[in-house]
Amino acid sequence: xxxxxxxxxxxxxxxxxxxxxxxxxxxxxxxxxxxxxxxxxxxxxxxxxxxxxxxxxxxxxxxxxxxxxxxxxxxxxxxxxxxxxxxxxxxxxxxxxxxxxxxxxxxxxxxxxxxxxxxxxxxxxxxxxxxxxxxxxxxxxxxxxxxxxxxxxxxxxxxxxxxxxxxxxxxxxxxxxxxxxxxxxxxxxxxxxxxxxxxxxxxxxxxxxxxxxx
Amino acid sequence: xxxxxxxxxxxxxxxxxxxxxxxxxxxxxxxxxxxxxxxxxxxxxxxxxxxxxxxxxxxxxxxxxxxxxxxxxxxxxxxxxxxxxxxxxxxxxxxxxxxxxxxxxxxxxxxxxxxxxxxxxxxxxxxxxxxxxxxxxxxxxxxxxxxxxxxxxxxxxxxxxxxxxxxxxxxxxxxxxxxxxxxxxxxxxxxxxxxxxxxxxxxxxxxxxxxxxxxxxxxxxxxxxxxxxxxxxxxxxxxxxxxxxxxxxxxxxxxxxxxxxxxxxxxxxxxxxxxxxxxxxxxxxxxxxxxxxxxxxxxxxxxxxxxxxxxxxxxxxxxxxxxxxxxxxxxxxxxxxxxxxxxxxxxxxxxxxxxxxxxxxxxxxxxxxxxxxxxxxxxxxxxxxxxxxxxxxxxxxxxxxxxxxxxxxxxxxxxxxxxxxxxxxxxxxxxxxxxxxxxxxxxxx
Numbered sequence: 001x002x003x004x005x006x007x008x009x010x011x012x013x014x015x016x017x018x019x020x021x022x023x024x025x026x027x028x029x030x031x032x033x034x035x036x037x038x039x040x041x042x043x044x045x046x047x048x049x050x051x052x053x054x055x056x057x058x059x060x061x062x063x064x065x066x067x068x069x070x071x072x073x074x075x076x077x078x079x080x081x082x083x084x085x086x087x088x089x090x091x092x093x094x095x096x097x098x099x100x101x102x103x104x105x106x107x108x109x110x111x112x113x114x115x116x117x118x119x120x121x122x123x124x125x126x127x128x129x130x131x132x133x134x135x136x137x138x139x140x141x142x143x144x145x146x147x148x149x150x151x152x153x154x155x156x157x158x159x160x161x162x163x164x165x166x167x168x169x170x171x172x173x174x175x176x177x178x179x180x181x182x183x184x185x186x187x188x189x190x191x192x193x194x195x196x197x198x199x200x201x202x203x204x205x206x207x208x209x210x211x212x213x214x
Numbered sequence: 215x216x217x218x219x220x221x222x223x224x225x226x227x228x229x230x231x232x233x234x235x236x237x238x239x240x241x242x243x244x245x246x247x248x249x250x251x252x253x254x255x256x257x258x259x260x261x262x263x264x265x266x267x268x269x270x271x272x273x274x275x276x277x278x279x280x281x282x283x284x285x286x287x288x289x290x291x292x293x294x295x296x297x298x299x300x301x302x303x304x305x306x307x308x309x310x311x312x313x314x315x316x317x318x319x320x321x322x323x324x325x326x327x328x329x330x331x332x333x334x335x336x337x338x339x340x341x342x343x344x345x346x347x348x349x350x351x352x353x354x355x356x357x358x359x360x361x362x363x364x365x366x367x368x369x370x371x372x373x374x375x376x377x378x379x380x381x382x383x384x385x386x387x388x389x390x391x392x393x394x395x396x397x398x399x400x401x402x403x404x405x406x407x408x409x410x411x412x413x414x415x416x417x418x419x420x421x422x423x424x425x426x427x428x429x430x431x432x433x434x435x436x437x438x439x440x441x442x443x444x445x446x447x448x449x450x451x452x453x454x455x456x457x458x459x460x461x462x463x464x465x466x467x468x469x470x471x472x473x474x475x476x477x478x479x480x481x482x483x484x485x486x487x488x489x490x491x492x493x494x495x496x497x498x499x500x501x502x503x504x505x506x507x508x509x510x511x512x513x514x515x516x517x518x519x520x521x522x523x524x525x526x527x528x529x530x531x532x533x534x535x536x537x538x539x540x541x542x543x544x545x546x547x548x549x550x551x552x553x554x555x556x557x558x559x560x561x562x563x564x565x566x567x568x569x570x571x572x573x574x575x576x577x578x579x580x581x582x583x584x585x586x587x588x589x590x591x592x593x594x595x596x597x598x599x600x601x602x603x604x605x606x607x608x609x610x611x612x613x614x615x616x617x618x619x620x621x622x623x624x625x626x627x628x629x630x631x632x633x634x635x636x637x638x639x640x641x642x643x644x645x646x647x648x649x650x651x652x653x654x655x656x657x658x659x
Contacts, residue, residue: 144266
């Protein structure tokens with residue numbers, strides 16, 4: 001089982017992830033032609049808007065909801081960067097392919113993992129406590145949060161040698177693969193679509209309406 | 215589910231109540247499937263697949279803020295109650311459900327697009343609610359007053375059942391009125407090749423004819439080469455754009471642009487109305503497959519700015535009473551005219567207090583997006599749904615609210631009267647004719 005999870009499953013996960021992302025992009029572009037969207041896209045104004053929404057506190061709502069902004073940036077940065085630069089992950093790639101790249105220290109890795117888990121908890125509490133969030137929450141929202149947080153919770157547990165180590169590592173690998181494969185086909189695809197939706201709104205506001213959207 | 219804070223009263227509206235009686239689930243499903251498969255594509259799918267249900271759009275909505283943060287009034291809350299349910303049930307919804315969709319999409323959302331500036335992903339939530347309006351309209355589920363304006367557009371190409379002889383007669387009446395002050399005032403009809411083709415919304419000849427007179431005076435004093443059409447296409451308003459009847463919307467916009475083309479006008483200047491500008495510049499051309507309007511279109515605010523800062527209109531004295539301004543969504547968030555609007559106000563008014571929030575972040579008047587056109591049955595919910603506007607205006611302590619948009623004008627008048635703010639609303643043209651210099655040689659003896 002460990003051999004499968006550390007070998008073929010990783011391949012499958014990456015193929016589904018990259019294939020799914022490509023499929024979604026191609027489908028979006030095809031639909032964009034039908035929607036008369038492309039002629040209105042502007043590189044300049046699209047990037048201008050994106051810039052105001054990827055720099056913390058550069059938009060008004062990010063300043064109004066500063067606590068969400070801080071957690072969101074910490075959560076997403078750690079969630080994306082940690083798996084790429086984790087020593088254990090790099091070592092596995094090095095072992096399999098001989099490729100290696102920079103890694104983060106163990107302490108930093110632990111810190112980043114804790115940030116992701118706390119961020120996930122924050123989102124969970126927010127979802128349960130704030131009426132305007134709870135009202136639009138369904139089971140799928142909890143499931144998506146669980147899918148995103150699971151690799152970090154299990155990775156942390158494995159690292160801390162909680163429960164049965166081998167089992168925990170296996171669960172960790174499977175949960176990581178599940179998350180990767182879920183990204184293109186669930187609302188986790190905001191990872192993929194966010195730059196496009198933002199750039200389109202930025203283009204509409206900037207190039208067409210001569211206004212700001214942040 | 216969030217705890218509903220307030221009870222939403224059932225409003226009786228014959229347009230909706232009659233539709234409930236005649237519609238069937240099968241008919242609704244057929245319409246929904248047709249609209250979603252034939253008329254939606256990348257934006258619709260991508261928005262739905264990207265929204266993470268975070269609720270961060272809520273603080274953008276004046277309905278949400280004014281209704282004690284009731285989640286049913288948040289932008290995403292409105293999408294949940296309508297579109298998500300429809301998609302979950304694959305379009306198999308009953309007429310009562312569709313009635314709720316119309317209430318939410320037609321009467322409780324001004325499609326002002328403020329929420330797009332608060333959504334981290336820039337999702338055009340107003341567009342999603344316009345899809346709901348489109349579905350409702352195709353099913354015949356539209357508030358009666360709003361549908362009546364659409365029927366008028368369809369029959370007469372203007373919003374208020376104005377007949378051609380009434381239109382021409384009104385223009386001549388206003389011309390005559392203004393001649394008592396400046397004897398050379400003319401409203402040139404059907405003049406070919408004029409610099410300016412001036413168009414207004416149908417409520418002007420119907421109930422606010424003096425605004426046309428004001429413009430005739432301004433044009434004469436500024437020495438502008440202008441014209442108005444005596445034929446269909448003079449009305450630049452478009453309620454079909456808001457009911458969801460896009461076929462009629464397209465006809466109305468085409469008639470407006472073609473009237474200007476027929477007279478070979480160099481550009482169209484539109485009166486002080488926001489939604490009309492949106493229809494003429496964006497929604498209409500896009501539906502018609504035009505990337506840009508065929509004739510350059512500018513809004514009155516832009517035009518006044520040009521007249522004042524080119525010196526064609528000179529300011530004789532400043533308007534003394536304390537003023538503030540309503541930044542209309544469709545020309546500020548929709549055209550970036552906020553700065554020019556302030557410049558013309560500062561050029562003409564001595565005591566200006568800006569509102570807060572302002573510019574793109576200003577709250578909608580609550581009347582736009584066709585909501586005020588849903589008529590008296592919905593007035594209470596419209597005004598209680600904009601308490602934040604009353605608070606915002608009261609804080610300025612101004613006596614006059616300048617509203618260069620017809621919907622804003624009427625909507626804010628209602629807010630002022632219900633919340634007893636003691637303020638008054640004026641179009642900018644009313645200020646301008648009051649303070650501009652009329653050269654002695656133009657004046658009547």
